Amino acid sequence: MDSKLLQFSSISKKLIMALAGLFLIVFLLVHLAINLLLLMNDSGLLYSQAVKFMTTNIIIKIFEIFLFGGFIIHILVGVVLQIKNWISRPVGYYVMNKSKTSFSSKYMIWTGLIIFVFLAIHFMNFYFVKLGIVEPPAGVSVHDFYTMAILLFSNKIYSFIYILLLILLGFHLNHAFQSAFQTLGFNHNRYTPALKIIGTIYSVIVAGGFIIIPIYFMFFNN
Amino acid sequence: MNLTLKIWRQKNAKTKGKFVTYKIKNVSEDSSFLEMLDQLNEQLISENQDSVAFDKCPVAFDHDCREGICGMCGLYINGRPHGPDLGITTCQLHMRKFKDGDTIVIEPWRAKPFPLIKDLVVDRSSFDKIIQAGGFVSINTGSAQDANAILISKKNADLSMDAAACIGCGACVATCKNASAMLFVAAKVSQFALLPQGKVEAVERVKNMISTMDELGFGNCTNTYACEVECPKLISVTNIARLNREFIHAKVIAEKERQISGGF
Ligand code: HEM
Ligand code: SF4
Ligand code: FES
Numbered sequence: 001m002d003s004k005l006l007q008f009s010s011i012s013k014k015l016i017m018a019l020a021g022l023f024l025i026v027f028l029l030v031h032l033a034i035n036l037l038l039l040m041n042d043s044g045l046l047y048s049q050a051v052k053f054m055t056t057n058i059i060i061k062i063f064e065i066f067l068f069g070g071f072i073i074h075i076l077v078g079v080v081l082q083i084k085n086w087i088s089r090p091v092g093y094y095v096m097n098k099s100k101t102s103f104s105s106k107y108m109i110w111t112g113l114i115i116f117v118f119l120a121i122h123f124m125n126f127y128f129v130k131l132g133i134v135e136p137p138a139g140v141s142v143h144d145f146y147t148m149a150i151l152l153f154s155n156k157i158y159s160f161i162y163i164l165l166l167i168l169l170g171f172h173l174n175h176a177f178q179s180a181f182q183t184l185g186f187n188h189n190r191y192t193p194a195l196k197i198i199g200t201i202y203s204v205i206v207a208g209g210f211i212i213i214p215i216y217f218m219f220f221n222n
Numbered sequence: 223m224n225l226t227l228k229i230w231r232q233k234n235a236k237t238k239g240k241f242v243t244y245k246i247k248n249v250s251e252d253s254s255f256l257e258m259l260d261q262l263n264e265q266l267i268s269e270n271q272d273s274v275a276f277d278k279c280p281v282a283f284d285h286d287c288r289e290g291i292c293g294m295c296g297l298y299i300n301g302r303p304h305g306p307d308l309g310i311t312t313c314q315l316h317m318r319k320f321k322d323g324d325t326i327v328i329e330p331w332r333a334k335p336f337p338l339i340k341d342l343v344v345d346r347s348s349f350d351k352i353i354q355a356g357g358f359v360s361i362n363t364g365s366a367q368d369a370n371a372i373l374i375s376k377k378n379a380d381l382s383m384d385a386a387a388c389i390g391c392g393a394c395v396a397t398c399k400n401a402s403a404m405l406f407v408a409a410k411v412s413q414f415a416l417l418p419q420g421k422v423e424a425v426e427r428v429k430n431m432i433s434t435m436d437e438l439g440f441g442n443c444t445n446t447y448a449c450e451v452e453c454p455k456l457i458s459v460t461n462i463a464r465l466n467r468e469f470i471h472a473k474v475i476a477e478k479e480r481q482i483s484g485g486f
Contacts, residue, residue: 009432010442011469081442085400088334088441094230094241095327098301099397099448106399108444179445185470187463 044146104175170207293389355434394449400441
């Protein structure tokens with residue numbers, strides 16, 4: 001797979017990455033919607049129902065395969081492209097570049113890699129538990145994601161790191177959203193500025209939405 | 223005004239380079255950046271009549287037209303290609319953009335496909351190779367056609383002219399964090415793709431130019447858009463989106479059509 005991947009032209013790799021990225025962008029909205037159910041004042045009833053649906057429904061299972069594929073392709077292509085980019089400038093500048101560009105766009109590989117680390121932790125805490133690879137916390141059933149989530153969010157250090165990482169995800173998304181459209185060849189005098197604003201709103205909603213949850217459990221649910 | 227210049231000196235691609243600091247006095251605010259460098263070189267020549275030390279020899283830098291049209295004078299000045307002004311080349315940069323007592327750091331373009339020749343001079347023939355890969359445009363020679371024989375919308379004529387303004391200076395590559403040549407290639411592909419005359423070879427052109435760009439070792443675009451900010455001809459990144467569209471068309475639609483027509 002890797003040597004095949006290297007043979008694609010630069011633009012083809014970018015296109016693959018943009019499509020996978022857009023898919024992940026849609027997925028994040030679904031994920032957020034389910035997580036927000038944690039805030040319902042019903043001891044996790046709705047949330048648990050949603051989790052049950054997501055873990056048993058056959059369509060979701062198929063969707064899950066695409067999702068893993070999407071992540072793997074996006075990350076793999078992203079890293080391959082980035083390594084090539086570093087090789088393209090073997091001798092750097094003495095004075096750091098001062099051209100005006102957006103903050104988010106400069107650190108995509110770093111925000112991306114940090115999201116990857118977060119994904120690994122996230123899998124340890126949830127997905128691998130479901131698969132039975134990792135033991136659930138003592139006294140919690142394998143399917144009781146609600147209690148697992150509450151337990152994690154009651155840990156202040158975990159919550160703090162979680163919030164920090166989601167802010168970085170927000171930065172990644174802020175550039176990623178409009179970048180994907182440009183890569184796919186869409187750039188329009190009027191719609192592109194609008195897309196940039198939508199991208200920023202999207203990243204604030206996604207990052208903010210996920211962040212509200214630990215804040216709620218830390219400060220309002222005692 | 224009096225200035226301190228910190229200039230990258232390197233004898234050739236094989237030797238190691240270093241920064242050398244020079245003091246220069248009485249620089250006119252009305253002189254251009256290249257005239258200031260001329261003044262420095264005059265000073266080095268007159269100060270060091272018998273010296274053979276490399277540091278004391280005149281500084282090599284590229285230039286030709288000195289009016290912003292040839293694209294030779296690429297210098298990375300204080301962290302920006304062509305220095306602190308927008309839409310200009312280094313030869314069009316006025317010294318009044320600097321203050322008395324300033325320290326100015328001058329570096330060559332840095333990118334793998336632009337190997338260093340000497341001091342501030344780099345070899346940009348990679349750009350020529352990309353242009354050559356683009357091939358020819360089918361235009362009949364002979365007497366000029368009737369002007370109305372091929373209709374071109376005003377909008378496309380303007381967009382094509384804007385793209386054709388690219389002078390191949392390499393500032394886009396120099397400033398890009400990925401050393402990507404996408405803005406340059408986008409301009410060269412767009413100027414033809416927008417016109418009926420350029421459509422004939424459009425499919426092959428974009429594929430060949432992109433594969434040559436990749437082979438030469440330029441980086442990949444991450445839509446950071448530093449190129450557009452530093453381009454002396456203000457080439458817009460909308461051209462990069464057009465390049466991507468042309469590429470998708472060549473790889474997907476034109477490829478399908480080719481298969482249907484039996485591989486021709
Ligand atoms: C939920 C997670 C993620 C989403 C929704 C996402 C989305 C996106 C999108 C849509 C793009 C723009 C693609 C383009 O313009 O071609 C992008 C770019 C990028 N992503 Fe991600 N990404 C995610 C995670 C990651 C991870 C884990 C990495 C790890 C390395 C990563 C690395 C990159 C890099 C290097 C870029 C290139 C910058 C660019 O071309 O704009 N991303 N991402
Ligand atoms: S696109 Fe602009 S910056 Fe790049 S080579 Fe052409 S004129 Fe120079
Ligand atoms: S010397 Fe020709 S553009 Fe500057």
